[in-house]
Amino acid sequence: MDLAATDVGGISILLGNGDGTFKTAIPTGVSNFxxxxxxxxxxxxxxxxxxxxxxxxxxxxxxxxxTFQAPLTSPNPGGFGTLAAGDLNKNGNPDLVSGSxxxxxxxxxxxxxxxxxxxxxxxxxxxxxxPSKFAR
Numbered sequence: 001m002d003l004a005a006t007d008v009g010g011i012s013i014l015l016g017n018g019d020g021t022f023k024t025a026i027p028t029g030v031s032n033f034x035x036x037x038x039x040x041x042x043x044x045x046x047x048x049x050x051x052x053x054x055x056x057x058x059x060x061x062x063x064x065x066x067t068f069q070a071p072l073t074s075p076n077p078g079g080f081g082t083l084a085a086g087d088l089n090k091n092g093n094p095d096l097v098s099g100s101x102x103x104x105x106x107x108x109x110x111x112x113x114x115x116x117x118x119x120x121x122x123x124x125x126x127x128x129x130x131p132s133k134f135a136r
Contacts, residue, residue, distance in 0.1 A: 034053065
């Protein structure tokens with residue numbers, strides 16, 4: 001079991017030793033994030049991390065061994081310190097949800113966000129889905 005953690009120094013990865021202890025933390029070089037969500041966002045069999053810093057969502061695509069590709073970012077207007085990943089529309093691609101200050105008691109729903117960011121990296125396209133806003 002491995003661990004991803006955030007603190008004032010940023011996001012760090014701690015690889016498990018298999019006995020309940022961890023190796024020394026590996027910094028990712030990405031900072032200012034409060035909340036993390038994980039999933040296989042690009043369907044490559046490696047665990048990826050999504051991080052929410054409020055108005056920006058950052059996705060780190062895993063390379064394996066506790067290392068990640070360069071960060072991919074997208075705006076998260078009105079977003080704040082919550083984040084969850086799951087297949088909300090049952091299309092087989094992970095979606096992201098964060099809290100929203102733009103709508104009282106609302107959510108930013110980013111359908112296919114992580115997958116779109118992954119594809120943007122390979123195609124250099126700028127088409128990234130914008131968050132949908134829903135009130136509770």
